[in-house]
Amino acid sequence: MAAPAKSQVRSLVVVDYDHCSYCGACVAVCPPDSIILHDATLLIDPVTCTLCRRCLPACPTGALTLQEVTA
Amino acid sequence: MIRESYDVVVIGAGPAGSIAARTCAQAGLRVLLAEKRQEIGSPVRCAEAVGKETAAEFIPLADKWIAAEVDHFSLTSSVNDTIHFPPLETTLVLERKIFDRELAHTAAQAGADVVVKARAAGFIKNGAGIEGVKLMVQGMPHEVRCQIVIGADGTEAQSTRWAGLKSVPQLKDYYSAAQYLLTNVNIDHTVCQYHLGWSQAPLGYLWVFPKGNNTANVGLVIAVDPKQTRSAIDYLNDFVTKHFPQSSILSQVVGGIPISNVLPEMTADHYLAIGDAAHQSDPLTAGGITNGMYGGLFAAQTAIEALRQGDTTRKFLKKYEKLWDDKFGADYRRLYRVRQAVFKIPEEKLNSMIQQVSQLDAKNLSLTQVFKVFLREYPLLIVDALPLLLGK
Numbered sequence: 258m259a260a261p262a263k264s265q266v267r268s269l270v271v272v273d274y275d276h277c278s279y280c281g282a283c284v285a286v287c288p289p290d291s292i293i294l295h296d297a298t299l300l301i302d303p304v305t306c307t308l309c310r311r312c313l314p315a316c317p318t319g320a321l322t323l324q325e326v327t328a
Numbered sequence: 329m330i331r332e333s334y335d336v337v338v339i340g341a342g343p344a345g346s347i348a349a350r351t352c353a354q355a356g357l358r359v360l361l362a363e364k365r366q367e368i369g370s371p372v373r374c375a376e377a378v379g380k381e382t383a384a385e386f387i388p389l390a391d392k393w394i395a396a397e398v399d400h401f402s403l404t405s406s407v408n409d410t411i412h413f414p415p416l417e418t419t420l421v422l423e424r425k426i427f428d429r430e431l432a433h434t435a436a437q438a439g440a441d442v443v444v445k446a447r448a449a450g451f452i453k454n455g456a457g458i459e460g461v462k463l464m465v466q467g468m469p470h471e472v473r474c475q476i477v478i479g480a481d482g483t484e485a486q487s488t489r490w491a492g493l494k495s496v497p498q499l500k501d502y503y504s505a506a507q508y509l510l511t512n513v514n515i516d517h518t519v520c521q522y523h524l525g526w527s528q529a530p531l532g533y534l535w536v537f538p539k540g541n542n543t544a545n546v547g548l549v550i551a552v553d554p555k556q557t558r559s560a561i562d563y564l565n566d567f568v569t570k571h572f573p574q575s576s577i578l579s580q581v582v583g584g585i586p587i588s589n590v591l592p593e594m595t596a597d598h599y600l601a602i603g604d605a606a607h608q609s610d611p612l613t614a615g616g617i618t619n620g621m622y623g624g625l626f627a628a629q630t631a632i633e634a635l636r637q638g639d640t641t642r643k644f645l646k647k648y649e650k651l652w653d654d655k656f657g658a659d660y661r662r663l664y665r666v667r668q669a670v671f672k673i674p675e676e677k678l679n680s681m682i683q684q685v686s687q688l689d690a691k692n693l694s695l696t697q698v699f700k701v702f703l704r705e706y707p708l709l710i711v712d713a714l715p716l717l718l719g720k
Contacts, residue, residue, distance in 0.1 A: 286552070295447070296366075314553060315499065317506045317559055317582035
């Protein structure tokens with residue numbers, strides 16, 4: 258019997274859209290330029306994000322958190 | 329209307345971008361001023377205070393964008409001692425939405441093409457050389473060719489990165505900011521208040537700027553600290569609850585401001601960065617409206633000369649960096665050091681310094697007097713302040 262596939266745990270910067278004001282304060286401090294801001298849309302590219310966490314304290318509304326997700 | 333080619337494309341229609349576009353258009357250049365938002369001046373990310381005389385250098389003063397005119401300043405500690413300063417330069421508290429649109433209007437009147445909902449998506453490049461800007465205008469791609477690009481795309485600027493400038497600030501040189509427009513505030517509407525105390529605004533400060541009609545901009549900046557667990561808005565909520573429990577919130581603005589002093593390089597071949605894109609906000613207070621407008625003026629003057637001479641390489645455009653440095657360089661280097669010096673003072677010391685000065689006669693208060701008291705309370709200040717006093 259094959260062992261069940263191991264679920265992968267990885268970290269992601271997650272946007273809380275109830276707090277985000279789309280001000281772009283996070284964009285400026287992101288070294289790999291992984292944060293995309295268009296009007297009222299803020300997306301973080303999980304492929305290029307290096308999880309450096311610089312955006313977390315820069316956010317004036319505390320809308321960004323590092324979370325572990327199971328994929 | 330957007331043409332296929334221009335002499336100059338300005339990305340971003342804030343005050344810096346509009347002044348740059350207007351100055352270029354006045355010299356007879358073909359200019360496009362592209363704003364990514366659907367409305368110029370909105371949302372505002374600013375405390376809206378400018379020096380009256382400086383503002384008047386750029387635009388005739390008009391009641392419609394002046395919310396209040398203030399001559400007095402005060403500085404309050406976290407234990408509520410207050411220093412009342414004698415009048416310095418008259419300060420205007422603006423209606424930025426109207427002010428920004430008026431400036432863009434003057435650029436259009438000078439002959440610039442102005443377009444909104446026009447997002448810059450990248451540069452048109454030939455090898456390493458910039459030949460234009462790829463715009464998305466109302467969702468439709470537009471390739472606009474030009475000789476020079478002026479990047480006025482704000483704190484979150486992309487154009488600086490495309491131009492290869494080192495634009496990512498250190499966190500200690502970055503303010504996280506939050507502000508409410510409050511109404512039902514019981515304040516003296518002739519005074520701009522500053523509040524200092526690390527427990528209320530860690531490594532930053534708070535302000536209360538009257539906007540007339542019983543309203544005020546109440547906001548704060550805090551230097552970004554990775555160890556900090558609370559955000560700017562949390563501190564602002566505490567302050568408002570403590571000082572303005574009866575108030576109502578009419579609007580909320582937040583943002584980030586680089587306070588690193590200007591970028592070491594603000595130009596590349598065929599490219600100049602201005603305003604917050606070039607980190608031109610004052611490295612102590614983070615005020616940036618008129619400074620950005622000067623940036624726009626100097627960049628435009630340089631662009632005009634570069635096009636006349638037929639040389640738009642960085643080698644020529646560096647003249648803009650010289651113009652900036654001649655006007656602001658020494659002050660900015662000083663202000664940067666003042667911030668570092670002030671931030672080292674423990675809060676209890678800060679409180680006792682403010683308490684002692686608050687006892688002096690406000691009518692005859694001089695900066696020398698203030699400095700003497702501060703030095704008595706905190707002799708270490710001399711180490712940081714001496715080079716400043718000597719002008720080095």
